[in-house]
Amino acid sequence: MSYQRTSTFVPRRQQNWSRNQNTVAFVSSVKLGPVAHTVIVALMITVLGLIYLTQATRATSYDYTSQQLDSQIANLNNQESDLKVENARLTALETVKNSTVAAAMTKPASTQYANQ
Amino acid sequence: MKLELLKGSRSKYLAAIVLGITAIFIIRLFYLQIIQSNYYQQQAAAEQVKITDLPAQRGLIYGLSGTTPEPLALNQTVYTVFADPTTVTDDSQVVKTIEADASGNAEPDLAQLLTVPGSRYEVLATKVSLTQATKIKAANLNGVGFQAITQRVYPEGTLGAQVLGFVDNTGQGQYGVEQGLNSELSGTDGVLKAVTDVNDVPLTIGKDNIDKPAVDGKNVVLTLDLNVQAEVEQALAAGLKTNHATNGSVIVIDPQDGHVEAMANLPSYDPSNFGQASNASDYNNPIVSSPYEPGSDMKTLTMAIGVDKGVVTPATTYDNTGSMTIDGVNVSNGEGLGHIGVINLQTAMDFSLNSGFITVAELLGDGQNITLAARQTMYDYYYNHFHLGQLTGIQVANEAPGTVISPNDPSGQGNAVRYSNMAFGQGVDVTMLQMAAAFSSIANGGLYYTPTLVAGTVDDNGNFTAAPQVAAQRSVSQSTADTVRNMTQVARASLFSASDTPGFEIGGKTGTSQTLINGNYNNNQTIGTYLGYGGDATPRYVIMVQVSGAGQTLEGGRDAEPIFANISNWMLNYLQLQPKG
Numbered sequence: 001m002s003y004q005r006t007s008t009f010v011p012r013r014q015q016n017w018s019r020n021q022n023t024v025a026f027v028s029s030v031k032l033g034p035v036a037h038t039v040i041v042a043l044m045i046t047v048l049g050l051i052y053l054t055q056a057t058r059a060t061s062y063d064y065t066s067q068q069l070d071s072q073i074a075n076l077n078n079q080e081s082d083l084k085v086e087n088a089r090l091t092a093l094e095t096v097k098n099s100t101v102a103a104a105m106t107k108p109a110s111t112q113y114a115n116q
Numbered sequence: 117m118k119l120e121l122l123k124g125s126r127s128k129y130l131a132a133i134v135l136g137i138t139a140i141f142i143i144r145l146f147y148l149q150i151i152q153s154n155y156y157q158q159q160a161a162a163e164q165v166k167i168t169d170l171p172a173q174r175g176l177i178y179g180l181s182g183t184t185p186e187p188l189a190l191n192q193t194v195y196t197v198f199a200d201p202t203t204v205t206d207d208s209q210v211v212k213t214i215e216a217d218a219s220g221n222a223e224p225d226l227a228q229l230l231t232v233p234g235s236r237y238e239v240l241a242t243k244v245s246l247t248q249a250t251k252i253k254a255a256n257l258n259g260v261g262f263q264a265i266t267q268r269v270y271p272e273g274t275l276g277a278q279v280l281g282f283v284d285n286t287g288q289g290q291y292g293v294e295q296g297l298n299s300e301l302s303g304t305d306g307v308l309k310a311v312t313d314v315n316d317v318p319l320t321i322g323k324d325n326i327d328k329p330a331v332d333g334k335n336v337v338l339t340l341d342l343n344v345q346a347e348v349e350q351a352l353a354a355g356l357k358t359n360h361a362t363n364g365s366v367i368v369i370d371p372q373d374g375h376v377e378a379m380a381n382l383p384s385y386d387p388s389n390f391g392q393a394s395n396a397s398d399y400n401n402p403i404v405s406s407p408y409e410p411g412s413d414m415k416t417l418t419m420a421i422g423v424d425k426g427v428v429t430p431a432t433t434y435d436n437t438g439s440m441t442i443d444g445v446n447v448s449n450g451e452g453l454g455h456i457g458v459i460n461l462q463t464a465m466d467f468s469l470n471s472g473f474i475t476v477a478e479l480l481g482d483g484q485n486i487t488l489a490a491r492q493t494m495y496d497y498y499y500n501h502f503h504l505g506q507l508t509g510i511q512v513a514n515e516a517p518g519t520v521i522s523p524n525d526p527s528g529q530g531n532a533v534r535y536s537n538m539a540f541g542q543g544v545d546v547t548m549l550q551m552a553a554a555f556s557s558i559a560n561g562g563l564y565y566t567p568t569l570v571a572g573t574v575d576d577n578g579n580f581t582a583a584p585q586v587a588a589q590r591s592v593s594q595s596t597a598d599t600v601r602n603m604t605q606v607a608r609a610s611l612f613s614a615s616d617t618p619g620f621e622i623g624g625k626t627g628t629s630q631t632l633i634n635g636n637y638n639n640n641q642t643i644g645t646y647l648g649y650g651g652d653a654t655p656r657y658v659i660m661v662q663v664s665g666a667g668q669t670l671e672g673g674r675d676a677e678p679i680f681a682n683i684s685n686w687m688l689n690y691l692q693l694q695p696k697g
Contacts, residue, residue: 056321059319059320059321060313060319060320060321062320063317063318063319063320064317067317067318078193078246078264079246081190081191081192081193082192082193082245082246082247084187084190085190085192085269085271088186088187088190088269088271088272089271091186092271092272092273093272093275093342093343093346094272094273094275111689113694113695
């Protein structure tokens, strides 16, 4: 691939205004026709579409993960509530009163106070 | 050669038809996409966007065991197991699994439910626990589904039932703290609005999504001491068994801060199975919702007014003739109480003589009459100092204010006769809570603390935040309170000293109130009460006991006092107080 050096006529007045600016440009010798342009644009649109689709799919997969985690949290919370209720029932006064440990307890015959 | 469609050629007709069809398409698309745009967007949103309520968890209720919060009301997720009989493939397997894994919760005759013709929904089991539901789910039964429901659980059973109340099937608190603090306990439901896929999984795409999390209700810690409450309920039940009263109530207050440590009533009910209560009146808490004429318990307050105003002392004497005439109306002492002659007010207190306290009322006036000034003074103390006849603001539902009739009442009801009666506890309606709170201010040296049931809140990490303490108000001077407290101690010692553990300061006053039947006081239906305090150098508890029943004659000294004594002696041990050497 080769490039052709070209120069453009610039009037003196403009030369003064745009002093120190690059006055050299490179123009490609490759010419693309209307079909090639259409194909390239179509390809670009397809690639962009694929990128969008990938991202959207990935977001949806995160939604599923999130939903599963929410469900897991709810399940664990339910289990925790269940255990709390069971614990409360096992330590309820009525349960303790009817326990074998309580049944084996006896009343003290007398009470002594430390400072007497 | 120039190509053109020949006039009348088939190609020209075809082109016209194609053009026409294209035009129809364009017009139709314009109609659907532009003109009907909103309609179809709404249709799509209705199909794709799901709005899900995120229910807030109801706050838990705790009591205290000493200073440690213990659960009184919890939440539990339970499941209703249902079946669509048309999609169940193996009836016998469903019946076998449900009966094995949800025994006790399964409906009777499951096989018959699965063959109900045309039915698409049959409940197979209710209140199935998570463990049971997990086992049933593991069986992969076709046509069987689960519906999660949150239910309120009261692990202590009937303990403090009327204080707690219950949660009805719509999730609303009814009676007790459940209703009184319903808004704090309920929290705020959240909402999730999002586009969902075919599996109803919410997706993050969509510009109108709303994700507002639920705010759970507050976990409330009550001042109720579970141990005291249990003992009080037991003592009350034993007392009613002895005196055969059908109804009884007990309240225990810490006089040093107004914290209610126990509130018990019989008959009671199980809040977990509130539908099985034998009578709807069992849901009520008469301590706060049933004003009554307090009878002789009121004499301590009347005496406090006289002492505080400087018109009487315990040694003040008067001539007890057994009855007094007020504005032409004869008001007498209780039958057979005696002590006729010149006696002092301590004796009147000891033997609960009405005449002594009518004398106090007269001495607040001109010494001979219960003047308007005397009545205004009494009203001021009863209403503004002791807070009788008004709501205390206790955090339970259905508190009743009671009535203290003002001397300026336009009906003329606040006359001298009424105030002579009010001096010994008739003609005035108060609740036990009001009486116990007022008496606490005598016991603690003259400071009125608004009674409360809420100690504070506790977060999910167990961090406790104490409720703000309402500042105490002075009801009477310290010296007045000490004087009257001492009178109640002497009054108790004169009649009931044998009931008490020696070495402690215990005081109290009996009350026996006639009840009004068809507008007349009836001696054959009386309410017995005992209102007292106890402790070491400092009064540590105030206990009020009430026993009553339709057509029953119950007395404070005979029927309520023994219950007080049982609880009082137990409290001395529970609080680990040491007797005076």
